[in-house]
Each structure stands twice: as structure tokens, then as C-alpha cells.
Amino acid sequence: MSAHKIAIIGGGSAYVPGILHSLAESGEGFAGGEIALMDIDASRLPMMQAIGERMAAAAPSTLTVTQTTSLDQALDGATFVLTNFRPGGLEGLRLDETIPLRYGVLGQETTGPGGVSFALRSIPQVLDLCRAIERRCPDAWLINYTNPANFVADAIHRQSSVRAVTLCDGGGNGQRYTMPELLGVPRDAVRVRAAGINHHTWILELRIGDSDGYPILADVASALPEPHDRRSRFRSFGAWMLARYGVWPANESYLFPYFEYEQALADYRDGHSLHQLFMNDLPVHWARFAAMADGSESLTLDASKHHTDVGHGDIAVQVMLAIATNTPREFHVNMPNSGAISNLPLGTIVETPAIVDGSGIRPLCMGELPPAAIGLARELVAWQQLSVDAALSGDRDLVVQALLAHPWVNSTATAERLTDDLLAAHAAFLPQFADTGRTHA
Numbered sequence: 001m002s003a004h005k006i007a008i009i010g011g012g013s014a015y016v017p018g019i020l021h022s023l024a025e026s027g028e029g030f031a032g033g034e035i036a037l038m039d040i041d042a043s044r045l046p047m048m049q050a051i052g053e054r055m056a057a058a059a060p061s062t063l064t065v066t067q068t069t070s071l072d073q074a075l076d077g078a079t080f081v082l083t084n085f086r087p088g089g090l091e092g093l094r095l096d097e098t099i100p101l102r103y104g105v106l107g108q109e110t111t112g113p114g115g116v117s118f119a120l121r122s123i124p125q126v127l128d129l130c131r132a133i134e135r136r137c138p139d140a141w142l143i144n145y146t147n148p149a150n151f152v153a154d155a156i157h158r159q160s161s162v163r164a165v166t167l168c169d170g171g172g173n174g175q176r177y178t179m180p181e182l183l184g185v186p187r188d189a190v191r192v193r194a195a196g197i198n199h200h201t202w203i204l205e206l207r208i209g210d211s212d213g214y215p216i217l218a219d220v221a222s223a224l225p226e227p228h229d230r231r232s233r234f235r236s237f238g239a240w241m242l243a244r245y246g247v248w249p250a251n252e253s254y255l256f257p258y259f260e261y262e263q264a265l266a267d268y269r270d271g272h273s274l275h276q277l278f279m280n281d282l283p284v285h286w287a288r289f290a291a292m293a294d295g296s297e298s299l300t301l302d303a304s305k306h307h308t309d310v311g312h313g314d315i316a317v318q319v320m321l322a323i324a325t326n327t328p329r330e331f332h333v334n335m336p337n338s339g340a341i342s343n344l345p346l347g348t349i350v351e352t353p354a355i356v357d358g359s360g361i362r363p364l365c366m367g368e369l370p371p372a373a374i375g376l377a378r379e380l381v382a383w384q385q386l387s388v389d390a391a392l393s394g395d396r397d398l399v400v401q402a403l404l405a406h407p408w409v410n411s412t413a414t415a416e417r418l419t420d421d422l423l424a425a426h427a428a429f430l431p432q433f434a435d436t437g438r439t440h441a
Contacts, residue, residue, distance in 0.1 A: 003032035004324055007078040007140075009129060010085030011037025011067065012044035014285050015145075017051050017292070018301055019082070019313030023063060024055040029321040030063055037067045038074035039085075045069075050293035058299060071129075075136035080320050083129065083146040087121040088429050094275045095425045097268070102421070103414045106257055106265055109274050110148035110199050112408045116387045116399065117422045119151035121429040123391040126152050130160035141323060143167065143316050150198035150349040153334040154388045157349070165333050165361050167319065169312040171201040171250045171351055172332035182235070183208065183220055194250035195341055195352045195366040197380045198334050201250040202373050204366050218242060230272055233263075245372040258376065258407065281305045319356055326358030335363055343368040348381050379407060394432035396423065 006023065008016060016037065023035060037048050045067040052065035068074050075081065086092070096114035100107035107114045126146055133140055142164040146152055153166035167173070172194035180187040185208055193205035206213035221239035225232070234252035237260065242248050249255040257264035285307055291297035301308040315331065322329040333354045337344055340352040340363040354363040369377055383405040390398035396419060403415040423433055 003034070004030050004079045004320075005034045005036060005077050006030070006080045006082060006320065007036045007038060007074040007137075008082045008084055009038050009071070009074065010083065011048055012039040012041055013084045013086075014282060014289075014307040015084055015312055016048050017055075017289060018308055019084070019317065020048070020052040020055050020065070021299070021301060022314040022317035024052070024059040024061045026061070026063075026317060026321055029325045030061075032062050033064075035063055035065045036074045036078065037065065038069065038071060040069060042067075042069050047289055047293040051289060051299070054292065054295065055299055071132055072136055075132055075140070078133075078137040078140045079324070080141050080143060081129070081133055081137070082143045082316055082320075083126065085125070085146060087125045087146075088118075088426060090275065090278055092118070092121060092426060092429065093278070095422075097273050097275050099421050099425060100418060101268070103411075103418060104265075105408050105414065105418070106261070106268060107273075108254075108257075111254060111257075112406055113403055113418050113422065115148045115151070116383075116390070116402050116406070117426060119148050119387045120391045120399070120422075120433075121426055122146050122148065122152055123155040123388065124430075124432055127155060127159050130156060130162045130164075133162050134160070138162075141165070141320070143320060145316060148198070149334050150351070150384055151388055151391070153198075154349045154384060155392065157336050157347075158388070159392070163360070165319065165335065165356075166349075167316055167331070167333060168198055168351065169309075169315055170199060170254070171196075172203070172353060173315050175203065175250050179203075179206070179217075183213065183216060192250070193353045193364070193366065194332060195350065196250070196369060196373065197377055197384065198349070198351045199251050199254040200377065200380055201332075201351050202370065203248045203250050204369075206248070214248075217248060221248075230267060245370065247370050247373065261408070277306055281307060322356040323358055323360075328355050328357040330354070330364075331356055333361055333363065335361060338363065340364060340366055341369055343374055344377060344381060349384065376407075379405070391432065394430075394434075396433065399423065 049065050049067045056063045096117045097107035100113040142162050144166040149166045149168045156164045172192050175192040180190045189209050191207040194201040194203045196202050221242050227233040227236040237256050238248050238252045303309050334351045337348045337350045341350050352363045352366050354361050386402035386405050390402050399419045400415045403409045409415050
């Protein structure tokens, strides 16, 4: 078997050390292979390359680490391409959060108006990458982490022939880590299967060993103390959902605003936003990464912080290993619905468990979403599809329609103003709208 080349597009990202760690620990699966770090900004590539080389030496691993600002060079000979970039950068995230707030609407990265706005920026760039993969390494697998996951997966499915799977480290994948902690049992004893739309999924199966885990979860949930911070508030919300709806949300923090909207707005105004989290964590990360690169600090990653929680990179690496070594493994993926969720339309991008191996991705049949969840899911499907239509067409009216399809936007005037503000703020990243002359300054 020939050695693999893994191209990481967005190789200067703060997520990269976690990915490098998992690759270095991957054993024989990628022996003798190459990690090609590619970024349009060369400034952090030497640091990331040095960290990767130290991690490979410590493992020990025979992986080599290279760096480049040339996309073609990174893709040539690649067997896996991992997207790890954020179109519009952190300023784009800040705008997606703050512009909706002008109109009393919650702004988030992947849902509500922020999700629409992020999709308009991400989809053209990911499709450009797909076209480059089709030219330079057509047999490669694209492992997509670029958000918003379901929107991007939809666009890839509509427009590209690339073999692709879109991942999220939350939902069912994330619950592999968080649910054992909540239940107080070993991680390898728990199996979680969730289904729905990305960031809006529900746990349909919970097993602890050979037993149904839901009765145990119900006992734990009923004994939870009064919430004292945001994390415990989300868990209390999960307990409330279980008591009233009979199902636990796999994305507690993303589903919370649909049921506690005013509280979610208040939390944002108190500074609890993804952009603020990044602004708090990133200065710490960059200083530590520089020290890790020059050898003055150990290679330890801080699991308590967002970017260096190793689970994020490890999911992508384990998916690639399952394909590369033809070893069947189960992960949650975002793929077109081929019957995995029987009460959502075929072709809709859904997030479900799937078996991954050398033959590809085979989503599991999860049956129906519960009656309590299906109405919201269908609404979100329409919102997602209209957003992708807008991103592909550059049609301003479709942006308005997409915003109004989301339950947080309940005024035509607000949708019109949000559309103009978001298109103007992100005009540099929206060539499809500039070409049609539909952006409003």
C-alpha cells in the first residue's frame, strides 16, 4: 500500500495542533506519509510545521510535515484533503453575531441569520476547492470541517463529483465524549446514535454496554442540581427536554435558543458568544503554540479550551484511518438522506450515524425523528436549502426568503434590512452577488 498524503487546507489554524497530534498518534495507518499544511497566510505555517515535526518525533511516527501557500502543490498526490478554514475570518464571525443584534435577533455562527451569512461566504470557496481537487487529485477524499456543515455539504453534493464527507465535532460525535462524563461511565462503554440536521440533532439510541442507557440517563437527569452556569443550564435544558419530550437533544447549546430565546439573547449580551470565546482563548493558544514549536514547552494540549480539545481533530483523523485501512468504524456524518431519516425528504442533508471504511460512507437507517422534533427539522431543511440556493445563485431575494424561513426572523422589514447589512458587510467575500449587481451598499 502506498503512503498517504494528507493536505490540510487552513494549515495555520489554531485547530491544527490537535489534528497533528491525532495524526502523529495514528500508528501504521499513515506510516511514511506526508502532512501538507497549506494556508494563504504563510505567517503561522513554520510554527505549525515545527509542532507537527516534534509530535511525529515524540510519537514516534514516520509522517513528514511540509508547508506551502500553493493550493496546487498541496493537492498534488493527495489522498485526503481536510478543510480547516474560516471564510471571512474572525471578523466575519463577529459581524455575523453583531449585525443581527441590531434588530433584536440572535446571531450565531451556523444557525439563524449568521448561518445564512456564513453559508454565502463558505460555499463559493469550498466549491473552488472542489474544482481544484477534481483537477489535481480526483481520487482523493475531501473531509470537510468548514462550516456551516450541512449547507456546505449540500452545495458539494449539488455541484461537485468529489468524494466527500462533512463532519461536525458536536452532536453524536461530541456526545461520545460528553455523555460518558455525564453518566459517570467509561467512554468505551457508551454508544450514542443521534439524528437530525447538523447542530439540531436528537439522541435516538443510547446504549451502555448491552443495556438501554436512557433509563440511567433519566435517573441522572432527575438528580441534576440547579444550574449555576451556562454549561449546567444546557444540561438542565436537556433534562427538561427528556422529561417533557422523551428524548435528549444531542446539541443542547444550539437547540436551547429555540426554546429559551430571551435567555439566549441575554447570554449573548453578557458576552457569551463564540467570537468572545475565541478572543479569550486564541492569545493563550498562540503563545503556547510558539513555545511548543521552539521546544520551550511540552506538547500537551489543553482539553478545556475550544481549539485544543483533541476530540475535534481526532474525529477527522479516525474517519481518514477507517477509509485508509479499510477498518469499519461508526461516526456521525452529514450526507444526503437516502432513507436514514424516513420522515425527512430524500436528498436532504442530514446528520446520522454511518459505517465508514475503505468502500466509503454508509449511513445507518435511524427511522423517524420523534413527533416533537420533526416540525422544527422540516423548517430547518427549508431554511438550509433556500440559503444554499442563494449562495449558488447570488440572488438577493433568495437571501430574504432564507432569513424568513428561520424561526428567529419574524418580520419582512427585518429580513430586508438584515440582507442588505450582511451583504454589504461581507461584500469582499461574496463574488456571486457582485457579479449579479444585487448587493446593496
